[in-house]
Each structure stands twice: as C-alpha cells, then as structure tokens.
Amino acid sequence: MILLKHIHKKFKNNHVLKGIDLEVSKGDVVTIIGPSGSGKTTLLRCVNYLEKPDEGIISINDLTIQTKKPVKKDILQLRRRTAMVFQHYNLFENKTVLENVTEGLIIAQKKSKKMAREIGVDILTKVGLADKINAYPQQLSGGQKQRVGIARALALNPDVLLFDEPTSALDPEMVGEVLEIIREIASGGVTMMIVTHEIDFACEVSNRVVFMDDGQIIEQGPPDDILIHPKQERTRKFLKRIMKEPDFTI
Amino acid sequence: MPIINFEFAIQEIPAVLKGVPITLAIAVVAMVFGLIFGLLIALCRIYRVPILNRLFIIYISFIRGTPLLVQLYVFFYGVPVLLDKMNQSFGTAYNADHISPLLYAFIAFTINVSAYQAEIMRASLNAVQIGQMEAAHSVGMTTFQALKRIVLPQAFLVALPNLGNTFIGLIKATSLAFAVKVVEVMALAKIIANDGYHFLEMYLVAALIYWLICWLLEVLFTFVEEKMRNKEIKQKKMNTTISKDLPLRV
Numbered sequence: 001m002i003l004l005k006h007i008h009k010k011f012k013n014n015h016v017l018k019g020i021d022l023e024v025s026k027g028d029v030v031t032i033i034g035p036s037g038s039g040k041t042t043l044l045r046c047v048n049y050l051e052k053p054d055e056g057i058i059s060i061n062d063l064t065i066q067t068k069k070p071v072k073k074d075i076l077q078l079r080r081r082t083a084m085v086f087q088h089y090n091l092f093e094n095k096t097v098l099e100n101v102t103e104g105l106i107i108a109q110k111k112s113k114k115m116a117r118e119i120g121v122d123i124l125t126k127v128g129l130a131d132k133i134n135a136y137p138q139q140l141s142g143g144q145k146q147r148v149g150i151a152r153a154l155a156l157n158p159d160v161l162l163f164d165e166p167t168s169a170l171d172p173e174m175v176g177e178v179l180e181i182i183r184e185i186a187s188g189g190v191t192m193m194i195v196t197h198e199i200d201f202a203c204e205v206s207n208r209v210v211f212m213d214d215g216q217i218i219e220q221g222p223p224d225d226i227l228i229h230p231k232q233e234r235t236r237k238f239l240k241r242i243m244k245e246p247d248f249t250i
Numbered sequence: 251m252p253i254i255n256f257e258f259a260i261q262e263i264p265a266v267l268k269g270v271p272i273t274l275a276i277a278v279v280a281m282v283f284g285l286i287f288g289l290l291i292a293l294c295r296i297y298r299v300p301i302l303n304r305l306f307i308i309y310i311s312f313i314r315g316t317p318l319l320v321q322l323y324v325f326f327y328g329v330p331v332l333l334d335k336m337n338q339s340f341g342t343a344y345n346a347d348h349i350s351p352l353l354y355a356f357i358a359f360t361i362n363v364s365a366y367q368a369e370i371m372r373a374s375l376n377a378v379q380i381g382q383m384e385a386a387h388s389v390g391m392t393t394f395q396a397l398k399r400i401v402l403p404q405a406f407l408v409a410l411p412n413l414g415n416t417f418i419g420l421i422k423a424t425s426l427a428f429a430v431k432v433v434e435v436m437a438l439a440k441i442i443a444n445d446g447y448h449f450l451e452m453y454l455v456a457a458l459i460y461w462l463i464c465w466l467l468e469v470l471f472t473f474v475e476e477k478m479r480n481k482e483i484k485q486k487k488m489n490t491t492i493s494k495d496l497p498l499r500v
Binding site (some may be wrong): 048049050076079080082083084086088089090091092093094097103104107109110152153156 | 379381382384385386387389390391392395399400403404407430
C-alpha cells in the first residue's frame with residue numbers, strides 16, 4: 001500500500017538517498033536501522049514530504065506523487081494520510097496537550113470540536129496522560145511530551161504512522177514508557193515505519209527490518225534474518241559495532 | 251522675572267493636551283497598518299518570494315537608512331507634484347490641496363514603521379523553531395493554517411517587547427508631523443509658545459506630555475507581556491529538554 005520507487009535526495013553536493021525502493025504493506029511494522037548519516041531519517045521525512053525528494057515516486061494506496069512535478073494538493077493529501085512522531089517531539093508550544101491532539105482533527109480533518117475532544121481525551125487516556133490534558137508542553141517531562149506526540153499522530157488515524165527516532169532525545173529512564181506505548185500500537189495492527197537505534201526493540205516489535213547505509217537499502221527482511229543472521233558484510237559490521245559489549249563497567 | 255514662567259506653563263497645559271488625540275491617532279494608525287504590512291513583507295522575505303523579496307530588501311534598506319523627517323518632506327512635497335503630473339497626463343482633476351495633512355502623516359508614518367516591523371517580525375518568525383511548522387504540516391495543515399494557528403501566535407510573543415519599543419519610539423516620532431502641518435502636541439506647543447515667546451515653558455510641557463504617554467504605555471506593555479508570558483515563566487524551570495533552534499524555512 002505504500003510504495004517508494006527510486007527515491008533520490010541531494011542536499012547540495014551531498015547525495016543522501018541514492019535510489020530507494022521500498023514497499024510497505026498494510027499492517028506492516030517496518031524498522032529502518034543504519035549508521036548515522038545513512039539517510040534513514042531523510043527517507044522517513046520524504047514519505048510525508050517534509051523533505052522534498054529530487055526524484056522518484058511516492059504512493060500511498062490510490063494517491064501517487066511524481067516527485068519531479070508534485071501537485072500541491074497531492075502533497076497535502078499525502079500529509080493527511082500520514083502522521084509523524086518527531087525525535088524532538090515538536091509539540092505545539094502555544095497549545096495545551098489536548099489542543100495538540102485535536103488541532104489536526106479540527107483544522108485538517110474538519111471534525112467537530114466535540115468529536116475531536118472525545119477522540120483526544122480517549123487517546124490521551126490510552127497513553128496515560130488523562131490528568132495532563134490542560135497542561136502546556138513546557139510543563140511535561142520528555143517522556144510525557146513524546147507520549148503526547150504519539151497521541152497527536154495516532155489520533156489522526158493515518159494510513160501509516162512514521163516514527164523518527166522517537167526515543168533518541170529522551171532521558172534513559174523515560175525510554176521504556178515510550179517504547180511500551182509504541183509496542184501497544186504495533187500490536188493493534190497500525191502500519192508503521194520506525195527509524196530507531198533501539199535494536200532489541202526493533203527485533204521485537206517489527207515484522208521487517210530495513211538496513212540502510214550510505215543512502216541505499218543494503219538488505220531487508222524479518223528481524224531474525226537481518227539482526228541475527230545478516231547476509232551482507234556491511235550489516236554484520238554495523239551490528240557488531242553497536243552490539244559490542246562494553247569492555248568496561250561503571 | 252523667573253527663568254521659567256510656571257504659571258503660564260500650567261495655564262497652557264490643557265491647550266497642548268488637545269493635540270494628544272492626533273498624536274495617538276498617528277501612532278496607532280501607523281502601528282496597526284505598519285504591523286500588517288510589516289508582517290506581509292516579513293513573510294515575502296522568509297519565503298523568498300521572487301522579485302518581491304529583492305524589492306523589499308531595497309525598501310527596508312532605504313526606509314531605515316533615511317531620516318523620518320526627510321521621508322515626510324519627500325512625501326509631503328512629492329505627492330502634489332505627482333498628482334499635478336497625473337492630472338496633466340490623464341486629464342484627471344485631483345487636487346492635492348484637498349488632501350488633509352493628517353493623511354500624509356498616516357501614510358508616511360505607516361511606510362516608515364512597516365520597514366521596522368518587517369525586520370522585527372522576520373526575526374521573531376525565525377525564532378520559532380522549524381519543528382513547529384513541520385509538526386503542523388505533519389498533521390495535515392496547510393502552510394497558511396500553520397502560520398495562523400501555530401507559528402504566528404508564538405512569533406508575536408517573541409516580538410512583543412520589540413513591538414512595545416517601536417510603539418514608544420513612534421509616539422515620540424509623531425512630533426515630526428508638525429513639519430507637514432499636522433497640529434499635534436508638538437505643533438500646539440510651538441504655536442502657543444510663539445504667542446508670548448514662552449518657548450522653554452511650552453517645550454517642557456510637551457516633554458512632560460510625551461513622557462506621561464510613554465510611561466503609561468510602558469506600564470501597559472509590561473502588563474500585557476507579563477500576562478502572556480505567565481505560563482512560560484512558570485514552565486521554564488521544568489523545561490529540561492534540548493530543543494532544536496533552527497530558523498523557520500519553507
């Protein structure tokens with residue numbers, strides 16, 4: 001249902017994506033891993049056009065965008081079928097927690113305020129923030145902020161939920177609560193694409209792992225194949241590097 | 251005879267106060283329209299609208315690089331000449347004499363202030379983290395909706411102290427309007443002073459009136475600012491996360 005074909009992206013002379021082909025089916029949970037600078041975040045941001053690809057085709061169900069000549073209306077449609085959870089949360093600072101969640105429902109999806117509120121309260125309760133709906137983002141901890149971020153994305157009921165390193169900016173003791181929620185959503189059958197450094201989490205939650213390096217997809221497959229029995233040398237090297245036991249203890 | 255004839259000064263205060271509404275009118279009109287135009291100019295510059303961007307760079311540079319008094323004169327003496335020329339060329343019959351001096355002042359001050367407001371708004375918009383716009387896009391808002399609901403309210407908060415300063419500067423700058431025959435506080439002071447050669451007295455009266463107005467405005471702005479920042483101050487202490495401080499872009 002999501003099809004990326006031949007996606008290229010350059011930042012000036014830096015060729016970040018070198019022809020990415022990727023297919024994500026409904027209900028898939030796809031984790032994208034790879035060294036920093038491999039282009040995984042850029043790829044994710046291309047899916048909802050926060051980054052404009054230079055070449056290639058993006059399609060979600062019946063909506064297809066030729067990135068060489070994109071139509072403004074199609075980009076808006078693409079964004080309304082996707083939702084993103086950001087590494088740095090990016091909550092609307094001038095809105096309360098509840099408004100953060102209902103904003104997209106009311107403004108983009110034209111739902112009634114009453115209905116949006118019901119959805120918002122419901123989802124915020126699910127992520128354990130029922131008592132914070134009238135707080136402002138600055139009053140929350142990192143973990144709480146990211147849970148609002150997830151609630152905001154989930155409320156939109158998107159065709160695909162995009163996670164851009166959702167736990168990278170969190171204090172270690174808050175990573176757990178956020179991963180727990182993502183795990184729950186994944187088990188609910190929501191289609192997701194996750195960029196993460198949490199390899200164990202990727203292994204557990206996803207049904208497909210994509211390994212990227214230097215702007216290309218090196219290999220992809222079920223978590224066990226990629227993370228435990230990688231075929232490619234580059235994947236092996238990467239996994240060895242990040243799985244390496246520390247040779248000192250604190 | 252004392253150096254300063256206080257009796258005369260006090261006696262003439264009410265007469266000079268009659269100019270206050272005109273002074274305030276010029277300042278408020280220039281502030282409001284200057285803010286609207288300034289905002290539009292700032293947006294043209296931030297989004298690098300072709301041609302307009304270049305044009306406004308020159309406009310801002312010119313307005314900020316020439317004295318307001320000179321601008322007033324150029325406008326006051328330039329418009330009648332232009333109208334005459336137009337009447338000759340197109341056979342119209344606009345009479346420059348019928349234009350109220352106040353209108354010249356309104357327009358000239360608005361033009362002047364808009365250049366300064368444009369720079370204030372541009373800086374304030376840039377101070378809003380780019381993630382806010384991205385998040386708004388990601389929930390399906392159009393750029394216009396995102397500006398209106400998310401980015402501009404935050405930018406105004408940033409701009410508030412500067413806007414307050416501009417307004418106070420503007421109040422004082424209106425004293426130049428008497429150069430184009432507008433009868434405001436300064437003009438009245440001068441007219442009355444001419445009568446009995448009480449220049450020092452009347453200028454002191456004018457100074458006190460300007461000071462009083464500006465002082466009241468300062469109090470007002472401090473109040474508004476505090477009210478709007480209330481939430482933020484409380485929350486700042488709890489804000490422990492790192493935020494990306496990148497400027498807004500398309």
